[in-house]
Amino acid sequence: MLIDFSFSNFRSFRDEQSFSMTRDERFTESNDSRQSPITAIYGANASGKSNFLKAMCAMRSMVTNSYSQGDANSDILREPFLLRETPFEEPSMFFLEFTAENHLKYQYWFRYNNKHILEEELTFFKDMGGRLSTHSSLLFSRTGNDEVKFGATFKGPRTQVRKTVGLRPNALLLSAAAAAGIECVQPVFSFFQNDMAYCVANAFEQEQPILLDQFKNKTPFSKHLTSLIKYADFGISDVKSVPANIPSDIWHQFKEQMKTQIGADEGKLEEAFNIKNATQLQFTHTGGDSSSAGFGLDNESRGTVAALSFFSLALRQLSRPTVTLIDEIDTSLHPALVAELVALYTDPATNPHGSQLIFTTHDVSLINQSGSSNRLLQPDQIWLVEKDKDGASELFPVTELGIRKEENIGKNYLNGVYGATPNPSFHTVFAQIMNGDDD
Template identity: 25%
Template sequence: MLVCFRAENFRSIFEPIELNLRPAPRLRNHKSHVLNPIKDNKDLKVLKTSLIYGANASGKSNIVKAIDFLQQLVISSKASDEKIEYSPFKVTKSPKESSSFYIEFTIQDYHLALTLKLNSERVEYEKLVSFDKSKEKLIYERKITRDFHEFKSDVLKSKSEIDFITGLSKYSPSNSSFIGVISQNEKVQHDLPNSFGPYIRAAFVYLKFCLIVVFPQSRYGGLNDDVLDGTINAYGNNIKEFDTGIDSIHVEKIELSTFSTSLINRIKSDIAKHDQSVKFSHNSKEYTASNQNGEIEIHEVIFKHKDADGNQFEFTTTDESDGTVRLLDLIPVLTCSEDLKDSEKATFIVDEFDRSLHPNLSRLFFEKFLSLDTHAGQLIVTTHQAELLDLDLLRRDEIWFAQKEWDHTTSLYSLNEYGTRHDKDIRKAYLDGLFGAIPMTKG
């Protein structure tokens, strides 16, 4: 689960910003929103949700993009001569030479933090630490310039272990994260020392599989796997509560002969490239393709509606409304959270959560998510939905504001910094401009 994220010099973020999901120590309301992600560490607590508000162009989406950038840097492969897609803050006469990112998270019994500092040429600095309650352990620290390489670790003991991992670090591409490089090489993974490998694997698994970022125009890729393992059939129970007209959800296997050979070959290439199932469109329909024991299988999701007489009619994804499709992207948050084990708690980050959703449905969604027991994962969203600004629904430390400052930079701060009364109408106060993060219109 996500504990804290920081970014500096990325898009509209110039000075460091921090999204901290640790609960404020003095807040006592909505205790069920506070989770203990590691059973044996009762001192570590995180919040189930965070909502980020802000005017258009305030930079709230850039916070999500910063998280996505860090994730992709770690889990994606790069050619050794490929540039890093570096996006520093541009509106300044005194630009910074590099961007910095910090992500602190938990997975299983691991409490880890990864720091990256980079420019378009290389990852200049990378550090992974593990926290055991109050004690910090350096898993590795890697510093790189054009002519210099330094590697440190507190967990590697023997000279052979130190030489092996230091050599891997020295000869790994400088434009990639060290975690990503060694996690995507099966032979290297097999040879990692037991004192080192589990930390690397845990960090990579969280960043690749447990951190799920959904943008307004993108689709939640996890639906692909949900189609294959049957989880998607459980979505019907949740989707009915949102008045979509969908009675049930089914999956149909499609014959490969339906598609051209060139399309099948492209799909095979995409599956191999991403090492997972993929979604694609063909003739205005959406399909999921996967590799099942060396054979390509293609499935289509079918939504069944009933008329007043009980007759069933089949719809495809493209037949449904934008609002329904958006809900289908979000429903896995509820379904997965209900089924997750303690060791697999995911962090869903949704940009423009309220896109195409009626305010009442947005609130219902949060009510359902927050009512789930402590097995639930996390949900972090950006939104304009003022109807959710209600202290009967949320804690003060779960509400954040992204503000566009006079110098075009983005700042981020919590409602808890204002110390508002528990009975205050924070929706009205926000729309009246008390907390900033609203459009400054002329007239």
């Protein structure tokens, strides 16, 4: 479970930003969890909403890949804030506080430039017989010149880790220790590798291999998806896997190109692409007179494909404790369906493991309610992003703006009360262009 996240000098974010999933007591009930299951990020186009999610992804990628990819001479891939004279001279930083699968709370952070990990530290809070200690304990820390200090609970080959860090100053100690199989860091590494997922709402293809496999094997998961897509009222009565219909002329043309360009063997091509066993999804639509017809993905609307992909993602992510990041969740989905998907995370009956959803959106209908009882998103579950005059993004919670408990946040957001909305002068400039005024 994600608790707090901070970062600096990443893409459009120049200064340090602090984000939290911890609830504000003004907007919670006594039985609510301390950490929110949902957060929505609003802001104008190009304000930095997507960059905020990408910051979490960049941290995740560094943890999982920094040791396994590249060598001692490789540059560290990073994207600093570029709108300054010497953008690559300033280091970047990531910090994350979270609860791992072993129910312990961890704090992990590192600072780095293009060549070196400058600082790195991992601490945790001990289990004191059913409650966590209020004081953190060190697992390891790393400072300048790759000096490493280990805490008493770090069990593993310390000399080997120190040597590895010395040979790979561009790799995270956490990444190297996990690769070495050191048990005490595995819950932390697993959180980044297995418990966090990132999805761009219109990138349906990333879910398709899972969908094809599930429907091909007629798993219970595929049956659940069929039930959900029926409920969504797209006029679909069934979804199933059928042999892929690859036109013979297209396949023949492809084989000839491969043989000409790389000398590929025809039999090996068929084996590599598994042509004989290739499948595709077929959606059965039923008419008013009970007649039916099957359609492939190419003939389905983007909304149907998006819904099926989201249902698949939600079923997997809600089946265990996870953190899911979705960019532009309202793309290709009706607002009512977006609200239903978000509501899955707010109800313990559909979210029994306390999974979390953090998403960017322009859908104001999610926050366009007065009062507190009928709100899908409470004020402390809404964050805004806007850019300043220097082109630097800033992330801040709505609760910093002194809003009232009964306030209609959506209405005020659209009216520019909170900022983080497009500049209305756009309309004036457009009118001037249409009138031939070049000034």
